[in-house]
Amino acid sequence: xxxxxxxxxxxxxxxxxxxxxxxxxxxxxxxxxxxxxxxxxxxxxxxxxxxxxxxxxxxxxxxxxxxxxxxxxxxxxxxxxxxxxxxxxxxxxxxxxxxxxxxxxxxxxxxxxxxxxxxxxxxxxxxxxxxxxxxxxxxxxxxxxxxxxxxxxxxxxxxxxxxxxxxxxxxxxxxxxxxxxxxxxxxxxxxxxxxxxxxxxxxxxxxxxxxxxxxxxxxxxxxxxxxxxxxxxxxxxxxxxxxxxxxxxxxxxxxxxxxxxxxxxxxxxxxxxxxxxxxxxxxxxxxxxxxxxxxxxxxxxxxxxxxxxxxxxxxxxxxxxxxxxxxxxxxxxxxxxxxxxxxxxxxxxxxxxxxxxxxxxxxxxxxxxxxxxxxxxxxxxxxxxxxxxxxxxxxxxxxxxxxxxxxxxxxxxxxxxxxxxxxxxxxxxxxxxxxxxxxxxxxxxxxxxxxxxxxxxxxxxxxxxxxxxxxxxxxxxxxxxxxxxxxxxxxxxxxxxxxxxxxxxxxxxxxxxxxxxxxxxxxxxxxxxxxxxxxxxxxxxxxxxxxxxxxxxxxx
Amino acid sequence: xxxxxxxxxxxxxxxxxxxxxxxxxxxxxxxxxxxxxxxxxxxxxxxxxxxxxxxxxxxxxxxxxxxxxxxxxxxxxxxxxxxxxxxxxxxxxxxxxxxxxxxxxxxxxxxxxxxxxxxxxxxxxxxxxxxxxxxxxxxxxxxxxxxxxxxxxxxxxxxxxxxxxxxxxxxxxxxxxxxxxxxxxxxxxxxxxxxxxxxxxxxxxxxxxxxxxxxxxxxxxxxxxxxxxxxxxxxxxxxxxxxxxxxxxxxxxxxxxxxxxxxxxxxxxxxxxxx
Numbered sequence: 001x002x003x004x005x006x007x008x009x010x011x012x013x014x015x016x017x018x019x020x021x022x023x024x025x026x027x028x029x030x031x032x033x034x035x036x037x038x039x040x041x042x043x044x045x046x047x048x049x050x051x052x053x054x055x056x057x058x059x060x061x062x063x064x065x066x067x068x069x070x071x072x073x074x075x076x077x078x079x080x081x082x083x084x085x086x087x088x089x090x091x092x093x094x095x096x097x098x099x100x101x102x103x104x105x106x107x108x109x110x111x112x113x114x115x116x117x118x119x120x121x122x123x124x125x126x127x128x129x130x131x132x133x134x135x136x137x138x139x140x141x142x143x144x145x146x147x148x149x150x151x152x153x154x155x156x157x158x159x160x161x162x163x164x165x166x167x168x169x170x171x172x173x174x175x176x177x178x179x180x181x182x183x184x185x186x187x188x189x190x191x192x193x194x195x196x197x198x199x200x201x202x203x204x205x206x207x208x209x210x211x212x213x214x215x216x217x218x219x220x221x222x223x224x225x226x227x228x229x230x231x232x233x234x235x236x237x238x239x240x241x242x243x244x245x246x247x248x249x250x251x252x253x254x255x256x257x258x259x260x261x262x263x264x265x266x267x268x269x270x271x272x273x274x275x276x277x278x279x280x281x282x283x284x285x286x287x288x289x290x291x292x293x294x295x296x297x298x299x300x301x302x303x304x305x306x307x308x309x310x311x312x313x314x315x316x317x318x319x320x321x322x323x324x325x326x327x328x329x330x331x332x333x334x335x336x337x338x339x340x341x342x343x344x345x346x347x348x349x350x351x352x353x354x355x356x357x358x359x360x361x362x363x364x365x366x367x368x369x370x371x372x373x374x375x376x377x378x379x380x381x382x383x384x385x386x387x388x389x390x391x392x393x394x395x396x397x398x399x400x401x402x403x404x405x406x407x408x409x410x411x412x413x414x415x416x417x418x419x420x421x422x423x424x425x426x427x428x429x430x431x432x433x434x435x436x437x438x439x440x441x442x443x444x445x446x447x448x449x450x451x452x453x454x455x456x457x458x459x460x461x462x463x464x465x466x467x468x469x470x471x472x473x474x475x476x477x478x479x480x481x482x483x484x485x486x487x488x489x490x491x492x493x494x495x496x497x498x499x500x501x502x503x504x505x506x507x508x509x510x511x512x513x514x515x516x517x518x519x520x521x522x523x524x525x526x527x528x529x530x531x532x533x534x535x536x537x538x539x540x541x542x543x544x545x546x547x548x549x550x551x552x553x554x555x556x
Numbered sequence: 557x558x559x560x561x562x563x564x565x566x567x568x569x570x571x572x573x574x575x576x577x578x579x580x581x582x583x584x585x586x587x588x589x590x591x592x593x594x595x596x597x598x599x600x601x602x603x604x605x606x607x608x609x610x611x612x613x614x615x616x617x618x619x620x621x622x623x624x625x626x627x628x629x630x631x632x633x634x635x636x637x638x639x640x641x642x643x644x645x646x647x648x649x650x651x652x653x654x655x656x657x658x659x660x661x662x663x664x665x666x667x668x669x670x671x672x673x674x675x676x677x678x679x680x681x682x683x684x685x686x687x688x689x690x691x692x693x694x695x696x697x698x699x700x701x702x703x704x705x706x707x708x709x710x711x712x713x714x715x716x717x718x719x720x721x722x723x724x725x726x727x728x729x730x731x732x733x734x735x736x737x738x739x740x741x742x743x744x745x746x747x748x749x750x751x752x753x754x755x756x757x758x759x760x761x762x763x764x765x766x767x768x769x770x771x772x773x774x775x776x777x778x779x780x781x782x783x784x785x786x787x788x789x790x791x792x793x794x795x796x797x798x799x800x801x802x803x804x805x806x807x808x809x810x811x812x813x814x815x816x817x818x819x820x821x822x823x824x825x826x827x828x829x830x831x
Binding site for chain 1: 719720721723724726727728729730738739742743
């Protein structure tokens with residue numbers, strides 16, 4: 001299909017909008033402060049910022065919607081000549097769906113598992129009387145085809161759990177698009193997806209937007225992603241606009257210091273970490289290990305891996321590759337079915353309950369979600385002090401002194417000692433998790449996606465802290481992640497996993513340099529780069545790499 | 557008005573006032589009641605006068621005094637029973653969630669067995685055979701009530717056990733006692749507190765019903781359910797007297813429910829932060 005002729009009229013005009021929390025207790029914090037934005041027909045504006053920047057709040061407010069206890073307290077939102085704030089709730093609701101449609105981060109949570117995809121895709125436009133059921137179905141099939149979904153004629157008959165996450169996200173885009181809205185709002189639509197799937201979705205979304213000439217707001221925390229799809233980018237921080245400009249200008253000549261930091265963190269650090277001197281016995285030796293969940297064979301299949309003193313070994317792979325399961329096997333949460341796990345030369349019992357206190361102490365773990373990894377009712381003293389008391393039998397005063405020392409190492413103020421962990425921010429919680437792991441004075445720390453739940457800049461700080469602690473204490477890391485950018489910066493060795501098997505492994509510099517293993521190359525090429533032309537280049541190259549992986553998967 | 561840092565709704569304030577008045581009456585019954593609960597101070601069914609505000613009952617005892625002493629017994633007994641059933645239910649429920657496997661299975665089947673029996677009929681059988689002493693009342697009702705607590709405690713603990721801070725404690729090598737008392741219990745308090753209020757109401761109504769049938773609190777001790785029984789004949793004479801103890805039962809139940817509603821609302825709001 002050919003792009004529709006460009007008409008440059010403004011479809012959405014937000015003027016000095018203010019959104020604040022208002023509860024029974026009075027006026028709360030201001031979430032969005034004096035933000036103005038105008039969206040032209042066919043234009044894509046990216047909203048970027050860390051969590052708490054107000055980007056989702058702006059996205060929802062442009063539909064005249066606010067979350068509970070939040071109110072639009074100032075400014076105007078003009079859509080198609082009428083101020084959304086001034087019209088009745090019924091009129092506002094009539095806009096949502098047919099005129100402005102929303103695509104959420106988690107497609108899985110947005111679909112009803114009890115209805116087929118087709119029913120749900122067509123429901124809104126039929127309900128609003130925009131299309132007849134037959135028209136809606138025809139339109140849906142055509143959208144499925146435009147979004148490169150497999151078997152577009154029949155996929156609508158499936159239920160949400162019968163398609164993959166990336167496919168479901170695209171079905172959701174079709175659902176938004178059926179009624180041919182004037183504006184699409186994408187709220188982090190690819191954040192929960194694997195890198196290789198993200199590329200497919202991005203390409204499909206871009207094709208859809210360009211094909212229909214729809215205006216869109218694209219909300220994300222990832223500058224490289226938004227660079228592929230947006231004409232203009234608005235950088236937000238703490239509810240205020242930092243910078244608004246053309247995508248190329250934002251990426252290449254950012255005017256503000258904050259934008260520069262966002263851009264540089266992603267571009268920086270592409271030098272490889274040098275290898276530490278190899279010790280005699282590895283701290284951790286995973287030797288031809290296999291493991292299964294009941295009724296699910298081959299979750300881990302014949303994996304071998306070594307971690308030496310001072311090493312950071314990254315285990316990378318997409319969801320379902322078995323990398324987290326590998327960590328569970330090492331920790332003893334899932335008993336191995338074959339092979340051996342040796343720690344400092346001695347074999348570790350497969351089950352957690354058979355291990356000695358000292359064996360438990362020497363391997364510690366840091367989790368992905370600091371919110372659930374720390375008991376919300378415990379203070380920092382309880383949390384960090386417990387391993388000290390538990391493993392080393394120290395007195396109260398010694399526990400307190402050691403906890404304070406660890407807080408200092410984590411750059412956390414000493415006054416936090418008696419705070420509850422639930423009162424801290426995400427980055428601070430992750431520091432407490434690290435302190436809790438270090439309190440046991442371990443030889444090895446398993447880091448399971450430790451930065452992926454954090455904002456980009458906060459995640460960078462955590463990585464720097466981990467690196468510094470390794471230099472000071474010589475602790476080794478087994479670093480489980482799907483983020484190849486992180487791997488390049490922190491790991492000296494890397495193991496690439498695909499469907500429970502190790503497909504490539506060795507020094508980071510070797511694995512991530514040509515000649516690549518085909519799957520490694522596919523992964524590497526899928527990491528978005530800070531260039532607006534990146535997606536086009538990748539899509540051109542993609543066919544060959546995908547064919548190679550397909551061949552690899554067919555091999556016995 | 558605020559309590560524990562949370563704003564009190566009008567209904568919560570009413571509920572708290574009702575609960576406070578009842579607790580006050582229960583605690584200081586001998587000091588505030590004008591007469592003893594068993595004292596016969598005049599003619600049976602005498603009309604209200606200046607000294608006996610609500611009149612006298614079927615034996616000539618002061619109804620106001622008996623209502624006040626009734627609060628003491630009804631509330632005290634319900635509290636003891638609810639606490640006992642919570643102790644049993646929480647220990648078993650947390651144990652089942654943490655242990656899992658066959659222990660969980662065995663407890664769940666035992667609870668199914670208890671739940672399959674009609675509580676009220678079962679209680680009547682036991683109390684008829686064993687007699688209506690206080691220990692018999694307390695243990696019978698507490699044991700019959702504990703499966704409901706068990707089910708809630710188990711499901712709350714199940715959700716908590718799957719969280720990573722519990723896994724972290726297990727990885728550290730902590731025993732089950734630490735995990736139950738230090739990791740799970742503090743996080744289970746809010747939902748269990750609300751349930752405590754509700755179960756208190758059920759127990760309270762249960763005792764009142766048993767007393768009305770003559771199987772609960774025995775005379776001459778005053779109990780609101782028993783008082784309704786004593787005064788029920790007056791209904792046919794067009795007197796409102798039987799409604800006083802019935803109203804006392806209804807008002808306390810409603811008051812406790814207002815407080816529970818408020819506790820549940822602050823609990824759910826605390827969780828409701830968006831991404």
